[in-house]
Amino acid sequence: MSGDKPGAGAKVVLAYSGGLDTSTILVWLQEQGYQVVAYLANIGQDEDFEAVKEKALKFGALKMVIPDLREEFVTDYIWPAIQGNAMYEDRYLLGTALARPLIAKAMVKVAVEEGAQFVSHGATGKGNDQIRFELGAYALQPDIKVISPWRMPEFFTRFPGRNELFTYAEEKGIPLPVTPKTPWSMDANLMHISYESGVLENPDHHAPDGLYNMTVDPEKAPEEGEVIELEFKKGCAVRVTNVAAAVTKTNPLDVFVYLNELGGKHSIGRVDLVENRSIGMKSRGIYETPGGTILIEAHTDIEIFTMDREMRRIKRDLDLQFGDQVYKGFWFSPECEFTRKCIALSQECVEGVVTMKLYKGRVYILGRRSELSLYNEELVSMNVQGDYEPTDAGGFIKINSLRLKEYARLRKQQQS
Amino acid sequence: MSGDKPGAGAKVVLAYSGGLDTSTILVWLQEQGYQVVAYLANIGQDEDFEAVKEKALKFGALKMVIPDLREEFVTDYIWPAIQGNAMYEDRYLLGTALARPLIAKAMVKVAVEEGAQFVSHGATGKGNDQIRFELGAYALQPDIKVISPWRMPEFFTRFPGRNELFTYAEEKGIPLPVTPKTPWSMDANLMHISYESGVLENPDHHAPDGLYNMTVDPEKAPEEGEVIELEFKKGCAVRVTNVAAAVTKTNPLDVFVYLNELGGKHSIGRVDLVENRSIGMKSRGIYETPGGTILIEAHTDIEIFTMDREMRRIKRDLDLQFGDQVYKGFWFSPECEFTRKCIALSQECVEGVVTMKLYKGRVYILGRRSELSLYNEELVSMNVQGDYEPTDAGGFIKINSLRLKEYARLRKQQQS
């Protein structure tokens, strides 16, 4: 009887991908006495969801839940990230980090609906995702219990390497991967694919040919660029127009998918970096974020175009905090909620149209226009004086030099 | 006698470019009774310095001084900027802003040597450069007097447009420009060329064909990328190697010139933005910074690779301050000196080699290595446990969730 076992018949919602690791965990949890509800979030990854479901049920899951979260991912996670120009360590656009809280939220929802007190996942003990998952879960459902097999000695000492997993899988009838595993791991969703570990662990080892999936190699990208217009309202993309191709998209998910398509075609958004994980170790990651890269370039442009300089300086600090919060798994936290609200406040007037050319890996900003810009062509013109007195600048400079002159005076005095 | 005139025989050092504006000022200053020493800094712009000298003397300058500042520009201005990943408003690499304080410093030196109490320049009253020039001059020589004709009503009301300048020039024998003026203005030095005003004042007007000078159009860049290695010590580039071409450079100026050449060839470093000028107006600028862009990409990579995460978070804030200080003309200020010293302190261990591919507008980081990195391949490996206890991560997450659980508790209480 399961009652004698750790699980004792309790229900657990397992984030299940259909792969070897989580299939093993699915079976192992049942061995421990748990009843398992399998769960897989559709966040736009390329997946045969029906096949995963069949697998889950075949290996004993009570049921399999596969919510479609793509629209929510775009409007509630990616859009705020673009508003906040969210980046980690100046370059990573946070594709995985943004998806995790949403996956955790939907998983907790399943747990509540299914009356499960436990959730479980197959994230490793050295990574960021365990943190993002679990902080999200605890924040939304403080009394949830998390089963993290790769951090449990009874699990990880039983499966110290791939061989032990294979043996167990064979015993349990879990099919081994038919295609040979790539010598790196990847995580894919609507926003990006990330690659890490394996041969990439050597930070001087160049990204192997054939690694990328969302973007073509720049050498193979079209010889001619493509011009698009992207329209923003309140800092969110509301319309993309490809005049030459006579394409227009306005629904958020459509806009994002189309930008992904264009970005992929023109090789936009590849990044190779060594980053600092939440747990404090440096790690090499390679990312491709085609649509997100186009969006953040355009948003930065229209934001500077429309927003007051000093306000943006404050907002820039919030952006930096926001990027760190998201990376570290604190999406559902008082500070991140506050930061998101402040950033949203700043976007009231961030509206207008940015024209860009996409060509072989780069987004070239060509121009921008807005009904709400603080840009004043007459004021700035070199040919018209406008409402501007050049003599004022002299006073401005003189007053600004006051401090500097005093400092010079002091230093001369010190030297003498 | 000049004694009756405003200048009264006083000496003034004029920043003289040889163009129509400063030639007019050169003559006009003499009309005002000044004795003029012409001065032109060689900071790597493409210029016939001898011809400028001849012109200056022909139009009455006492003498013409042309110091070669290129080496100092690289080591004392560009290198610190790279150490500080210096950017203004996320994108402008500060090519002009970095040169101005050096030009001001050398100009003040000439003033001291020539016994001149005045300096003068042809910068306009709406721009940034008047500020950078003059703050630099006041900071280094607090009792210097600045003559800024474009801010003086007796000058700017006399020359309200180009026609009046032309008439005056003809009277004075100043040759009019032989080539028609480009419909924009530009500023060039070793680091970059900037373009603004004229047709560019419409922020939605695309950069015209033929605008760029340092970089080829991406479409015309080589069909094959070029791989280089850049080595850093204390955050400064000490060696660039192009293995395929069997080229190595180690002298700072040589390194920079070679990176400019490569960057130009591969169309690296074009930026089109609307920025906020020091005086508070928004202005459209287009920049090309080939070598600087390669350097900052590589430096960012090696810095994150070698520097502790939390230390870099503090340094990142300093970088942002630094960029703003430089843009606003405060290079010679207590705060900027302090910031530069702190940034330099942070670079002690920023050393190693970054491998990059340059291809059609982008710098692709391929890999990096360092003797001083905090990267630990064994620690981060997915295949080896290393000196790491997975169970620790559970405690880490639990403790980090404490705040979040309390917050959830409070919110539920509020809602009920």
Next chain:
Amino acid sequence: MSGDKPGAGAKVVLAYSGGLDTSTILVWLQEQGYQVVAYLANIGQDEDFEAVKEKALKFGALKMVIPDLREEFVTDYIWPAIQGNAMYEDRYLLGTALARPLIAKAMVKVAVEEGAQFVSHGATGKGNDQIRFELGAYALQPDIKVISPWRMPEFFTRFPGRNELFTYAEEKGIPLPVTPKTPWSMDANLMHISYESGVLENPDHHAPDGLYNMTVDPEKAPEEGEVIELEFKKGCAVRVTNVAAAVTKTNPLDVFVYLNELGGKHSIGRVDLVENRSIGMKSRGIYETPGGTILIEAHTDIEIFTMDREMRRIKRDLDLQFGDQVYKGFWFSPECEFTRKCIALSQECVEGVVTMKLYKGRVYILGRRSELSLYNEELVSMNVQGDYEPTDAGGFIKINSLRLKEYARLRKQQQS
């Protein structure tokens, strides 16, 4: 006819205090051909407003407008300042800086109502107030014209010293001050009195006896302290209770006046500092801010008690920005509006009661309580384990030490 004069019959609203300086300006403006509407804001200073009005009319003002701004001052300026713990250079509570934008706003309103295109004030050319006034006026009414006599050569060269003012006053029938001028200047409003210049210009000269007006000397303050309770909702004081004295106040103005009274009685809120003016010079100021000091001490306490740590860290940065913005006269600016909105957002849960003792110059916090605090007595207790696993802390520490160990490893390697 006034038409030949600079003013040419135009209307100007003059900020008029009734003192010698602004009376002189009132007469002088008429000499220049202006029609003058006198204006004095009642922001709680101790003043015989009727007498000022009589004076203004006697010296030729068209009319005198004296709006009562006290309530607005408390709710719209002081309350937000308390929410933002607003301080300049760690110590100045911004009493003058907070009043200036309100005074400017009401002055601009008078100008609009009276159809005046000009406003004028008697602030000096070295101070902060000219900046605060004028930035406020320009921000609210961009086409307003400002007449600032103390910056106009035709005025300040006519009145180079007090003697010239006295002579002019006698000519014009302006009564000279009957009491000898204190050897310092002061600015008073509901929130504070500031003292500067004169003998205080020597920063090592101790504040003279008898300087202070709102607070008794600590030596003369009651020998027994007084205990009060201050209740906050959304970061604003909504009730003060003095149990022993059976006093309760709930109206914002009443609360503030009562705290001023208590603070004055117990000598709370004196500060002597050298600060940095907006124009960049250091200046010695002495302030007494009795009620404001009590409020900010209590607010800081209840804020930390109720607000999440990480959220407050972000808010703290906003607070610092806010204090600088207010000091520098940018209350009506995009950045300050944004900052105030963000700060207000942060105060949703800042509610509760702080108990304090006021005694001889200090506010002693005795305790605090709140329905919305994140404080959890059971969790923190040393005697109860609560919902807390001590072993988790071990993992937390281990993970946090990862970076430090890597750094130690690297340093040892460097040293060897």
Next chain:
Amino acid sequence: MSGDKPGAGAKVVLAYSGGLDTSTILVWLQEQGYQVVAYLANIGQDEDFEAVKEKALKFGALKMVIPDLREEFVTDYIWPAIQGNAMYEDRYLLGTALARPLIAKAMVKVAVEEGAQFVSHGATGKGNDQIRFELGAYALQPDIKVISPWRMPEFFTRFPGRNELFTYAEEKGIPLPVTPKTPWSMDANLMHISYESGVLENPDHHAPDGLYNMTVDPEKAPEEGEVIELEFKKGCAVRVTNVAAAVTKTNPLDVFVYLNELGGKHSIGRVDLVENRSIGMKSRGIYETPGGTILIEAHTDIEIFTMDREMRRIKRDLDLQFGDQVYKGFWFSPECEFTRKCIALSQECVEGVVTMKLYKGRVYILGRRSELSLYNEELVSMNVQGDYEPTDAGGFIKINSLRLKEYARLRKQQQS
């Protein structure tokens, strides 16, 4: 034989206070098979060190090491803290947090000297000190092993309450405390005493009479204040002078001890707050920091007096980071070392003399003087024009209003 036990004869250095808890741990560690070297840091707490040593040896310690760290505490920990105006959450002066890394450093030194692979301490599993101790130890000696009994189930389940400790103590001959335990816990060193837990866990419970040890109650402080002069060089106190009492101290430890004495006499430096612990829970603490409070008040004054405004704005951000780093136990970390170096850099010109009056709980700054101040009495004077053109201020204001006018323009446009 100890070989069968967990300790297996290994050596451990135990931070031993002589109290019931660490005496129990001393005996318990031996039961586990460890050889124990007792260690107690003399950081200025009031303690009978000889008696503690006797106790340690009596209960089986191999030896007892008691290094005198007082001088190092002042010069290498307190002085940098004063330079950095180090505070946590605006009010806590970090007395305990500053001592912990020094204690850890000396403990690790003992471990190295004694050939011990383990260190142990009696800090609880909910507190900050476990973190500060252990992060310090790991940072300095990455392979050290920490035994933290209050986080080990085999220990804390054996001693779930005081009764079990008492029973065990009686069995082992450990003397029970003769005086009844105060209903709160305290931590004392040269810099401060902190009080927490017990009755203080109710944040609305007022600090009981008789709690404080270093400071007299303000009501009992002298009826007359005392005036002292404190001299700084490079941001460090180098001389304190009490003219009336004819006392001068110049040695760092003497200066600090004397300031403690004066501060204690005048009731300076009491603080009652709820703070956020490193592990994320809110906790009420009461502190008395007499000398430290005087120092930080004086240092802040002389720093603003001598340092450039904009430089200090940058330094202020570093100060805030520094306070957080120290509180959280990261003294020995790359970021804190970097921050301390930057702060030290900023202090080059922070020198001069501050005159203060100490009276009943408050430090009143009376005046300050410095050879290196940027203060310029002539420049700031209201009576002298100095090297200042009032008209410049007009230009300064106009240029600063440019942005604001554009913003007003845009908003009017939006509203219409």
